[in-house]
Amino acid sequence: xxxxxxxxxxxxxxxxxxxxxxxxxxxxxxxxxxxxxxxxxxxxxxxxxxxxxxxxxxxxxxxxxxxxxxxxxxxxxxxxxxxxxxxxxxxxxxxxxxxxxxxxxxxxxxxxxxxxxxxxxxxxxxxxxxxxxxxxxxxxxxxxxxxxxxxxxxxxxxxxxxxxxxxxxxxxxxxxxxxxxxxxxxxxxxxxxxxxxxxxxxxxxxxxxxxxxxxxxxxxxxxxxxxxxxxxxxxxxxxxxxxxxxxxxxxxxxxxxxxxxxxxxxxxxxxxxxxxxxxxxxxxxxxxxxxxxxxxxxxxxxxxxxxxxxxx
Amino acid sequence: xxxxxxxxxxxxxxxxxxxxxxxxxxxxxxxxxxxxxxxxxxxxxxxxxxxxxxxxxxxxxxxxxxxxxxxxxxxxxxxxxxxxxxxxxxxxxxxxxxxxxxxxxxxxxxxxxxxxxx
Numbered sequence: 001x002x003x004x005x006x007x008x009x010x011x012x013x014x015x016x017x018x019x020x021x022x023x024x025x026x027x028x029x030x031x032x033x034x035x036x037x038x039x040x041x042x043x044x045x046x047x048x049x050x051x052x053x054x055x056x057x058x059x060x061x062x063x064x065x066x067x068x069x070x071x072x073x074x075x076x077x078x079x080x081x082x083x084x085x086x087x088x089x090x091x092x093x094x095x096x097x098x099x100x101x102x103x104x105x106x107x108x109x110x111x112x113x114x115x116x117x118x119x120x121x122x123x124x125x126x127x128x129x130x131x132x133x134x135x136x137x138x139x140x141x142x143x144x145x146x147x148x149x150x151x152x153x154x155x156x157x158x159x160x161x162x163x164x165x166x167x168x169x170x171x172x173x174x175x176x177x178x179x180x181x182x183x184x185x186x187x188x189x190x191x192x193x194x195x196x197x198x199x200x201x202x203x204x205x206x207x208x209x210x211x212x213x214x215x216x217x218x219x220x221x222x223x224x225x226x227x228x229x230x231x232x233x234x235x236x237x238x239x240x241x242x243x244x245x246x247x248x249x250x251x252x253x254x255x256x257x258x259x260x261x262x263x264x265x266x267x268x269x270x271x272x273x274x275x276x277x278x279x280x281x282x283x284x285x286x287x288x289x290x291x292x293x294x295x296x297x298x299x300x301x302x303x304x305x306x307x308x309x310x311x312x
Numbered sequence: 313x314x315x316x317x318x319x320x321x322x323x324x325x326x327x328x329x330x331x332x333x334x335x336x337x338x339x340x341x342x343x344x345x346x347x348x349x350x351x352x353x354x355x356x357x358x359x360x361x362x363x364x365x366x367x368x369x370x371x372x373x374x375x376x377x378x379x380x381x382x383x384x385x386x387x388x389x390x391x392x393x394x395x396x397x398x399x400x401x402x403x404x405x406x407x408x409x410x411x412x413x414x415x416x417x418x419x420x421x422x423x424x425x426x427x428x429x430x
Contacts, residue, residue, distance in 0.1 A: 113404065120405035120406070121405065123394075126364075127391040127395055128391070129320060129321050130321055130361075130387070130391070131324075131384075131387050131388045131391040131392075132391075134321075144388055144395075145385065146388055146389060146392045148392070150408070151408065152408040152409065153407050154405065155405070162395070164392070179409050186407045192404055195404035196404045199404050223407075242409075242410075243410055246410040247410045263410065
C-alpha cells in the first residue's frame, strides 16, 4: 500500500503542484528535443505510475511489493502500518481511485484529440488534392495559388506540407526552402502528436497549472526544434529572416507580448550559436531527464511483475 | 502520387483548362494520353466531383456535359478559406511556421471561450 501511495502521490503531486515544472524545463536551455523527451517521460511515467498503483491496490496483500518492503525494512513497515492504522489504507485507496479516474479522463481526451486530428487531415487532403499543385518529396509540398503568406504542416497518412504562392513570392528561394524544411522537421519529429498529448492533458485537467503550462512549453519547444533543424540545413540567418518577414506587424497598438512571444524567443535562439557536443548536454542530462520520468514506471512494473517466490 | 487521388486532381485540371464543357468521353481521352483508364472509372470520378460540388453538369441528349463549378482561382480561395478556418482545427492538427498577430489573437480569444464554455 505504501508503494501504491507513493506512486499516486508523485503523479497527483505533479498535476496539482507541478506548475513550476514547465518553466523550469524551459529555463534549463537544454536542446528542445531533450526538453520534449523529458516532458514526455514525466507525463507518461505519471500515467503509468497511476496504473501500477491501481494494480497494486487490487492485488492481494501478499504481493511482491509487500514482501519487498518487509524484506528491506522489516521494522519500518510494521511501525508505519501501526501509525497509519487502517485509515491509511483507506486514504490510499481513495487517492488511487481519484488518480485512476483522472488518468482515464486524460486518456479519453488524448484519444479524442487524435480522432479530431485525423478528421482534419482527411478534410485537408480532400481539398488539397483538387486545388493544390503537389511537389513530390518524402513529405509532399502542396502549393496553393493564393496571395497570402502561409505555410503549415499536416500530420497523417500522407503527411503534407502546405504553402501558398504568396509565400514563395514574398521570400527568397533560400528562405522558402528554410520554411519548408521547418515544416518537414515538425513531421519527422512527430510534433503534432506531442502537441496533441499536451492538448489532451490540458483539456482533461483544466485546473492543473502543470497541464496548462505544459501546453505552452510543448508548443514553443516544437517550434524551436523545427527552427533548429531548418537552421542546420539552411543557416540560422535565413530562418531568422524568414521569421521576421512572415511574423508581420500586428494591428497598430497591438501589445508586443501577445502575438510575438514565441517569435521573440525563436529569434533570440536563432541568434545564438548552437553549442557544440558535450557529454553533459547530450548524454548525462537527457538520460537524467528520461530516467527521472521513467522511475515510477520501472518501480511499478518491477513490483507488479516479479514473482513473490524470488522475493521470498 | 498515391493517396492524393490524382485522378480527381487531374480531371479538375482538365476542366479548368477548357473553356467549354466536356463529356466523360472527352475527359477520358485527355486522361488516357498518359494512362489507361476505363470509361466507368472516369464516369465515377466525375460523379464524385459533382457530388462534392466541384463540377456542375447538364444533360445533352443521353450524355452529361461537365464543367468546373468555379474558376481555378475561386476554387483555390474557397478551399484556402476552409483549409485555414481555425474552428475546424482542434489545435495541433496544423502547425504553422508563423502566424500574423491578428490570427494569433483570434486563436487566443477562441481558446479562451472554449475553456470557459466546454
